[in-house]
Amino acid sequence: MRDPNLPPRLRRPERWFDTEAFAQPPEYQFGNQGVGLVCADGRINFNCSLIRSFHVSEKKQLQVRGEFFNLPNHPNFGNPGRTFQGPGFGIVSSARPGRQVQMGMRLTY
Numbered sequence: 255m256r257d258p259n260l261p262p263r264l265r266r267p268e269r270w271f272d273t274e275a276f277a278q279p280p281e282y283q284f285g286n287q288g289v290g291l292v293c294a295d296g297r298i299n300f301n302c303s304l305i306r307s308f309h310v311s312e313k314k315q316l317q318v319r320g321e322f323f324n325l326p327n328h329p330n331f332g333n334p335g336r337t338f339q340g341p342g343f344g345i346v347s348s349a350r351p352g353r354q355v356q357m358g359m360r361l362t363y
Contacts, residue, residue, distance in 0.1 A: 259293055267346040270294075270334040278338070295331040295346070299324055310361075317360040327353040 258275035265271075271292045279285040305319045324330070330350040335342030 258291065265295075267331060269344055270331075270346050271344050273344040276338055292334070292336075294333045297330045297350075298326070298328045299330065300326055314361065314363045317362070319358050319360075321356040321358075323354040323356070324350070324352060 256272075256275050258272045260270070260272055276287065302322045302325050303319060304321075305317065308316045308318070310316050329352070331346045332348030332350070334344055334346045337343060
């Protein structure tokens, strides 16, 4: 039994872990791999909001806001395929969205 986790410098979405470290156990026998053996990519997420309020008159207020999701635009990959001998075994085929910017204005009176 060997560690299927590749060093970070060798990981790519096409080959996230060493798929050759796994083998089908003999018929009517259990395998010897543990649960939670393969590590997925962590998540780095930094959200930021900039909000500014302006008093237009005594009873009116204008609020301008900008919201930034995943501000550094870091790729957050999904989990690799885990079905042994399946077509996507060891392949990361999804990712969370990149940077998103949302702007808005609100007038209260």
